[in-house]
Amino acid sequence: MLKGATENSEFNFHPKCGPLKITHLAFADDLMLLARGDAISVGILMECLSNFGDMSGLKMNVNKLNLYTAGVHRQELEDIVQLTNLVKGSMPFLYLRIPLAAIKLKISSYDSLINKTKDYIGA
Structure with a gap:
């Protein structure tokens, strides 16, 4: 699903992950999603997670989730926080x-x- 999401022309990879087309890192039951800090790219990944949850019955535990960003401008960050409903970590x-x-x-x-x-x- 994530690979398919990156084929969406509106998706932007995280600047350091683009050359290798990395969208996520997984370890055991942890998942780290990586994208450029724009609401469209983050929205595409969130839609993937939602679709996966609908198909598998597995849902995100929002109490264990955090949003980490760097270099994202204030309005874009506010849009992303509103879109994801995630707590912004530091x-x-x-x-x-x-x-x-x-x-x-x-x-x-x-x-x-x-x-x-x-x-x-x-x-």
């Missing part, structure tokens, strides 16, 4: 204990991950 955020951000992080941002890894391996 960066950096942790995903699988790894900090994710729109900017290059300092080494100190990884202290928690490094310390947990050291504890795990007994270093």
